Amino acid sequence: MIFETHCHLNDDAFKDDLDEVLLRAKNNNVTSMCIIAWDKESSINAINICKKYQDCGINLYPVVGLHPENVKDEEDLELNWLEDLINNNKICAIGEIGLDLYWDKTYLDKQIYFFNKQIQLAKKYDLPIIIHSREATQLTYDILKEHQDVKGIYHCYSGSVEMAKLITNLGYKLGIGGVLTFKNSHLYEVVDALDITSFVTETDCPYLTPAPNRGKRNEPAYLVYIVEKMAEIKKMQIDEISDILYQNAKEILRIRDYEEKN
Numbered sequence: 001m002i003f004e005t006h007c008h009l010n011d012d013a014f015k016d017d018l019d020e021v022l023l024r025a026k027n028n029n030v031t032s033m034c035i036i037a038w039d040k041e042s043s044i045n046a047i048n049i050c051k052k053y054q055d056c057g058i059n060l061y062p063v064v065g066l067h068p069e070n071v072k073d074e075e076d077l078e079l080n081w082l083e084d085l086i087n088n089n090k091i092c093a094i095g096e097i098g099l100d101l102y103w104d105k106t107y108l109d110k111q112i113y114f115f116n117k118q119i120q121l122a123k124k125y126d127l128p129i130i131i132h133s134r135e136a137t138q139l140t141y142d143i144l145k146e147h148q149d150v151k152g153i154y155h156c157y158s159g160s161v162e163m164a165k166l167i168t169n170l171g172y173k174l175g176i177g178g179v180l181t182f183k184n185s186h187l188y189e190v191v192d193a194l195d196i197t198s199f200v201t202e203t204d205c206p207y208l209t210p211a212p213n214r215g216k217r218n219e220p221a222y223l224v225y226i227v228e229k230m231a232e233i234k235k236m237q238i239d240e241i242s243d244i245l246y247q248n249a250k251e252i253l254r255i256r257d258y259e260e261k262n
Contacts, residue, residue, distance in 0.1 A: 001031045006130065007202070011206055026056070028222075028223070037064045044085070047085065061255075064089075065129075067100075068114070095153075098111075099134070100133070130152055130153050155204070158179065161189055161194070173248055176230065200249045201230075201249070210222050227241060
């Protein structure tokens with residue numbers, strides 16, 4: 001069994017063939033997946049997709065939140081819409097939230113504000129968080145250190161081995177996706193250095209398509225290539241590593257608690 005911890009099936013890239021995408025995922029042993037939002041509309045879409053396809057044979061979990069690239073357009077400083085969604089729906093986690101300084105540092109203060117605001121909501125509602133951090137690893141880590149009663153997944157990890165150890169020591173799992181399969185990817189060193197219990201699998205689809213399908217739209221069915229690469233690095237059998245990675249995801253996302261509450 002494979003757990004897809006980060007996919008954007010609520011993206012327009014999947015609006016015409018979502019049924020087929022889910023079927024291919026199921027046929028490739030993907031049995032659970034988190035559908036991740038980036039703003040109000042995508043949060044609502046994530047919830048609606050999980051409801052619509054609740055009988056598709058895959059466990060679907062909605063994750064709602066405000067992505068750092070979208071804070072410039074957010075006028076509701078209290079995020080009342082997000083709290084309403086949490087209160088009135090079956091929510092697995094808050095995400096993806098964090099910091100992104102790759103394109104523009106203009107809204108850094110606002111990014112930090114909404115990052116902390118959503119962490120506070122996670123505390124209030126006892127939910128894990130899904131972290132987005134791009135060109136902001138140290139600052140993200142410093143903020144997470146201030147909130148050590150919240151745990152979650154550090155999505156699309158791209159930092160050093162040393163920082164990976166610091167982040168996992170806070171109780172986070174590192175999301176490993178298609179970049180691991182890229183030629184000369186430094187993620188090889190991270191996966192090799194840390195215990196397999198430190199990781200979860202993700203695609204971030206429709207982005208970051210793994211080899212051998214680079215250039216195509218990414219989708220959850222391609223998780224198998226990431227698991228195979230991890231098994232190769234860790235010198236483990238695919239079934240064995242799949243089971244551990246699956247349990248890692250269930251643990252950090254507290255799926256048992258989610259099922260009991262909902």
